[in-house]
Amino acid sequence: xxxxxxxxxxxxxxxxxxxxxxxxxxxxxxxxxxxxxxxxxxxxxxxxxxxxxxxxxxxxxxxxxxxxxxxxx
Numbered sequence: 001x002x003x004x005x006x007x008x009x010x011x012x013x014x015x016x017x018x019x020x021x022x023x024x025x026x027x028x029x030x031x032x033x034x035x036x037x038x039x040x041x042x043x044x045x046x047x048x049x050x051x052x053x054x055x056x057x058x059x060x061x062x063x064x065x066x067x068x069x070x071x072x073x
Contacts, residue, residue, distance in 0.1 A: 005038050 042052045048064045060069045 002038075 038053070042050055045051055045060065049060060049062050051058060051060050053059075057070050057072050059071070061067070
């Protein structure tokens with residue numbers, strides 16, 4: 001694990017049961033790959049625009065229009 005990632009001291013892995021929802025009853029919206037345990041990974045640029053790092057990219061995402069811009073580097 002990288003130095004800027006952490007698990008809380010009381011972290012316990014949660015085992016989730018299989019879902020009873022069938023594939024035809026849900027819609028896939030997107031997968032952002034955002035590291036949830038990385039500190040300070042999400043920042044608001046405006047009230048509706050966020051920026052976050054994913055792998056070797058950073059992404060700017062508008063939560064109202066769902067527009068996403070990906071920058072490498």
